Amino acid sequence: AEYMGSRVLTAMMNVSSLLVLCVGAVLPTLAIKYTYEIKYLDVPVDHFSFTSNATFRLRYLQNATHWRKHKAQPIFFYTGNEGDIEMFAQNTGFVWEIAPEFGALVVFAEHRYYGQSLPFGNRSYTDPKYLGYLTSQQALADYVLLISHLQSEQDRPSPVIAFGGSYGGMLAAYLRMKYPHMVAGAIAASAPIFQFSGLTPCEAFYRIVTSAYNSASIECAASIRKSWAEINNIISSDAGKLWLSTNWKLCKPLKTTDDVKDLKSWLIDAYTNLAMINYPYPSNFLVPVPAKPISVMCTHLPNSSLTGKTLLKSLFKAITVYFNYTGSTKCLDVGTEASTNLGDLGWEFQACTEMVMPMCSDGHNDMFEVLIWNFAEYSDECYKKWKVRPDEYRALRMYGGKDISTATNIVFSNGLQDPWSSGGVLYNLSSSTVAIIIPEGAHHLDLRASNPADPISVRTARKVHRKFIRLWLQNYKPPERMSGRGL
Amino acid sequence: AEYMGSRVLTAMMNVSSLLVLCVGAVLPTLAIKYTYEIKYLDVPVDHFSFTSNATFRLRYLQNATHWRKHKAQPIFFYTGNEGDIEMFAQNTGFVWEIAPEFGALVVFAEHRYYGQSLPFGNRSYTDPKYLGYLTSQQALADYVLLISHLQSEQDRPSPVIAFGGSYGGMLAAYLRMKYPHMVAGAIAASAPIFQFSGLTPCEAFYRIVTSAYNSASIECAASIRKSWAEINNIISSDAGKLWLSTNWKLCKPLKTTDDVKDLKSWLIDAYTNLAMINYPYPSNFLVPVPAKPISVMCTHLPNSSLTGKTLLKSLFKAITVYFNYTGSTKCLDVGTEASTNLGDLGWEFQACTEMVMPMCSDGHNDMFEVLIWNFAEYSDECYKKWKVRPDEYRALRMYGGKDISTATNIVFSNGLQDPWSSGGVLYNLSSSTVAIIIPEGAHHLDLRASNPADPISVRTARKVHRKFIRLWLQNYKPPERMSGRGL
Numbered sequence: 001a002e003y004m005g006s007r008v009l010t011a012m013m014n015v016s017s018l019l020v021l022c023v024g025a026v027l028p029t030l031a032i033k034y035t036y037e038i039k040y041l042d043v044p045v046d047h048f049s050f051t052s053n054a055t056f057r058l059r060y061l062q063n064a065t066h067w068r069k070h071k072a073q074p075i076f077f078y079t080g081n082e083g084d085i086e087m088f089a090q091n092t093g094f095v096w097e098i099a100p101e102f103g104a105l106v107v108f109a110e111h112r113y114y115g116q117s118l119p120f121g122n123r124s125y126t127d128p129k130y131l132g133y134l135t136s137q138q139a140l141a142d143y144v145l146l147i148s149h150l151q152s153e154q155d156r157p158s159p160v161i162a163f164g165g166s167y168g169g170m171l172a173a174y175l176r177m178k179y180p181h182m183v184a185g186a187i188a189a190s191a192p193i194f195q196f197s198g199l200t201p202c203e204a205f206y207r208i209v210t211s212a213y214n215s216a217s218i219e220c221a222a223s224i225r226k227s228w229a230e231i232n233n234i235i236s237s238d239a240g241k242l243w244l245s246t247n248w249k250l251c252k253p254l255k256t257t258d259d260v261k262d263l264k265s266w267l268i269d270a271y272t273n274l275a276m277i278n279y280p281y282p283s284n285f286l287v288p289v290p291a292k293p294i295s296v297m298c299t300h301l302p303n304s305s306l307t308g309k310t311l312l313k314s315l316f317k318a319i320t321v322y323f324n325y326t327g328s329t330k331c332l333d334v335g336t337e338a339s340t341n342l343g344d345l346g347w348e349f350q351a352c353t354e355m356v357m358p359m360c361s362d363g364h365n366d367m368f369e370v371l372i373w374n375f376a377e378y379s380d381e382c383y384k385k386w387k388v389r390p391d392e393y394r395a396l397r398m399y400g401g402k403d404i405s406t407a408t409n410i411v412f413s414n415g416l417q418d419p420w421s422s423g424g425v426l427y428n429l430s431s432s433t434v435a436i437i438i439p440e441g442a443h444h445l446d447l448r449a450s451n452p453a454d455p456i457s458v459r460t461a462r463k464v465h466r467k468f469i470r471l472w473l474q475n476y477k478p479p480e481r482m483s484g485r486g487l
Numbered sequence: 488a489e490y491m492g493s494r495v496l497t498a499m500m501n502v503s504s505l506l507v508l509c510v511g512a513v514l515p516t517l518a519i520k521y522t523y524e525i526k527y528l529d530v531p532v533d534h535f536s537f538t539s540n541a542t543f544r545l546r547y548l549q550n551a552t553h554w555r556k557h558k559a560q561p562i563f564f565y566t567g568n569e570g571d572i573e574m575f576a577q578n579t580g581f582v583w584e585i586a587p588e589f590g591a592l593v594v595f596a597e598h599r600y601y602g603q604s605l606p607f608g609n610r611s612y613t614d615p616k617y618l619g620y621l622t623s624q625q626a627l628a629d630y631v632l633l634i635s636h637l638q639s640e641q642d643r644p645s646p647v648i649a650f651g652g653s654y655g656g657m658l659a660a661y662l663r664m665k666y667p668h669m670v671a672g673a674i675a676a677s678a679p680i681f682q683f684s685g686l687t688p689c690e691a692f693y694r695i696v697t698s699a700y701n702s703a704s705i706e707c708a709a710s711i712r713k714s715w716a717e718i719n720n721i722i723s724s725d726a727g728k729l730w731l732s733t734n735w736k737l738c739k740p741l742k743t744t745d746d747v748k749d750l751k752s753w754l755i756d757a758y759t760n761l762a763m764i765n766y767p768y769p770s771n772f773l774v775p776v777p778a779k780p781i782s783v784m785c786t787h788l789p790n791s792s793l794t795g796k797t798l799l800k801s802l803f804k805a806i807t808v809y810f811n812y813t814g815s816t817k818c819l820d821v822g823t824e825a826s827t828n829l830g831d832l833g834w835e836f837q838a839c840t841e842m843v844m845p846m847c848s849d850g851h852n853d854m855f856e857v858l859i860w861n862f863a864e865y866s867d868e869c870y871k872k873w874k875v876r877p878d879e880y881r882a883l884r885m886y887g888g889k890d891i892s893t894a895t896n897i898v899f900s901n902g903l904q905d906p907w908s909s910g911g912v913l914y915n916l917s918s919s920t921v922a923i924i925i926p927e928g929a930h931h932l933d934l935r936a937s938n939p940a941d942p943i944s945v946r947t948a949r950k951v952h953r954k955f956i957r958l959w960l961q962n963y964k965p966p967e968r969m970s971g972r973g974l
């Protein structure tokens with residue numbers, strides 16, 4: 001039972017695990033491709049009460065190269081998600097590439113409690129009394145205030161287009177849904193707004209992970225499905241544990257049940273992350289991987305009839321593509337993904353409060369072991385770790401679940417190779433709230449910089465984005481005010 | 488300057504001053520016409536953070552006589568405003584009258600910090616750390632939770648229609664705008680959502696008060712306009728103060744500048760309140776008054792050429808219609824409106840935080856003394872009294888001001904005799920968000936029980952309300968969920 005809960009938490013953390021290697025005071029692996037000013041705005045710790053005047057510095061990145069403020073040219077506003085905003089800025093090339101064409105101001109806003117935007121500094125994560133202001137509603141209110149600030153010196157306020165990927169895409173969509181007067185439209189890429197309780201079967205996520213492997217090779221997915229029993233078999237003896245530790249070059253030899261649990265969690269995350277970053281060109285978003293990393297990995301698993309140590313040796317070669325493509329990693333550290341960097345911790349807390357996204361697997365329709373979703377146990381684990389309990393239906397009450405027919409001016413894009421498409425909007429909600437499917441796409445591929453290897457579907461998606469942005473800007477009406485004075 | 492700020496606060500309090508005589512532990516003047524169960528729901532003190540688990544009991548009134556829960560018949564949900572909810576229940580006959588025809592559950596939800604719904608009991612009003620959770624956003628979240636609760640035992644959740652008058656009408660409209668998945672539509676009567684900074688000229692409110700008097704008699708309004716100078720003249724000597732105190736039967740003789748200030752504030756509020764309750768039949772909403780009380784009052788002011796004590800004597804007869812129509816009041820207590828009952832205090836706090844509604848008068852286009860709107864002074868007075876400062880544009884950021892073209896399924900009704908129509912929605916925003924004008928109507932006349940003296944315009948308005956409610960219910964789609972389980 002504990003394993004289950006923890007594994008579920010880990011599954012939840014997949015969005016944030018994208019950040020694992022990048023988040024921190026310095027960003028050693030971050031190639032600086034786009035440049036910006038780093039700015040700050042004082043925002044209230046709590047936007048929804050008047051109990052205190054406490055504020056903190058919200059960080060944002062700004063590039064005004066192409067913008068003429070007094071011409072009310074648009075503002076492209078990235079609604080930051082769970083991690084250091086500079087990492088998102090560098091991995092959202094689409095916004096940078098289209099900014100000149102629209103004469104847009106480019107702004108990337110950091111999400112509170114991530115990166116350097118810590119409301120209570122080092123204490124921010126120490127207690128719910130500090131951490132409890134980490135909610136999507138507060139983050140949206142931060143963005144509303146920042147947008148007002150950006151428009152405050154304008155006689156005629158600029159229209160704003162919101163952009164976001166993954167949780168950031170959810171925020172971009174929610175910003176338009178909750179504050180339509182603040183943003184003219186939103187590009188919400190790979191935004192799993194339907195991943196909440198009661199909306200999507202819990203097994204969908206891992207089924208799509210599996211599908212990404214089946215697409216590369218049916219033998220590959222079958223080999224992985226089979227491997228769990230072989231792992232269970234070999235770790236049943238101490239000699240087997242030693243064999244696996246040695247042959248898989250584990251940094252820490254397998255000894256306890258927890259060690260085995262960590263190894264399996266690491267594997268699940270590795271398979272999931274590879275599906276998310278299964279881009280058609282080499283990338284270094286999460287870790288350095290080759291183009292189409294799943295296909296490369298699956299070249300090592302061509303035959304699902306292998307068994308025992310032979311299978312496990314092949315599997316190790318396969319996962320090496322994920323954790324050691326450059327060849328510079330000395331040993332496999334399965335504790336890495338449980339690292340205590342802020343990005344992960346923050347998302348864990350959000351998953352333990354409002355972002356309750358049930359996940360499970362059945363071992364038949366997916367390539368994983370059986371995992372049952374048990375909310376009560378999940379809640380208990382949250383309480384043990386964070387002293388909070390998740391509010392299972394809060395996100396539905398706040399954001400409407402699938403009942404969002406009144407939403408306007410949102411493009412939801414989803415790559416079908418991306419596991420998070422399980423909770424994505426895959427059909428048009430109206431003529432102005434539309435879905436774009438990118439069959440070959442992984443996690444928010446369309447927000448990344450263009451690349452010669454991009455499939456036609458993602459090139460088309462980006463054209464559709466631009467078409468809608470242009471339409472929204474054409475239809476934009478400046479605020480009705482007695483004076484042009486800002487908010 | 489102090490006078491100005493305070494008078495503005497008083498002007499702000501007109502919405503709440505409706506409650507002055509009714510709010511409290513007992514409701515002595517409240518005729519019990521409609522019956523209901525009194526129920527409670529535990530709701531979080533703070534819906535927007537996870538810093539604590541604190542909850543409090545939110546009171547609501549419920550009548551299920553005509554409702555069949557398992558047939559998913561509609562819920563008529565009154566979004567309580569600043570006062571004891573029983574008073575609103577008794578003064579919102581329209582909802583009660585149409586409930587049988589729709590087979591509706593009738594619910595009146597009390598607004599936090601009013602009536603008996605005090606989050607911190609007796610401490611609730613003692614300090615911003617307790618009082619600071621008095622915001623419209625928190626109140627809306629209370630209502631969302633209560634609606635979820637009402638639907639929680641239903642396989643197919645009932646559609647909800649929100650109703651509200653005045654600030655309650657604002658909340659009904661905001662509930663639909665912010666949580667369209669929770670309510671199928673909203674009847675927002677006399678809801679001044681455009682009364683905020685930058686949206687409406689500050690002089691509009693008192694101009695409409697004046698217009699209500701001009702409609703009754705131009706001589707009447709002219710007499711009142713003239714009276715301020717006569718008051719200033721007579722109170723310039725001690726003998727004059729004594730004369731006025733005696734002839735106007737003041738409970739507390741005029742002595743200080745503050746006494747004079749209180750008297751003038753009382754007069755302004757009396758004229759304003761009379762315009763709000765200028766109903767075509769005798770009523771006892773605020774105070775017992777005859778049918779068309781302004782006309783009755785104005786019979787005492789037929790000649791604006793009167794001057795000095797003669798004018799002041801006539802004016803006293805006129806205002807007697809307001810403060811002593813029954814003849815049972817022994818003296819005129821100008822401190823009454825500054826009473827410390829919770830309804831007033833709560834609204835004062837809201838006006839000093841998010842509900843910043845600028846008001847002013849010029850003495851030419853209205854019948855009042857010159858009053859300049861000065862936000863800085865207003866803010867200072869708020870800080871002095873409440874230790875909070877108003878956030879001038881917060882309501883615009885939160886609710887969009889006039890930029891609400893995406894709103895759907897709201898009827899905004901306004902009586903043109905009602906001063907609050909200055910900030911009302913007087914034009915259709917779309918085919919589903921419409922405005923109804925009731926030329927002869929005072930403050931949310933349409934929400935009151937039908938009466939033989941009702942003008943045709945208000946009868947028509949109620950028909951339009953019913954037509955839209957029927958349409959919204961026809962178009963209602965139950966939530967898309969994997970099971971019928973509630974929120």
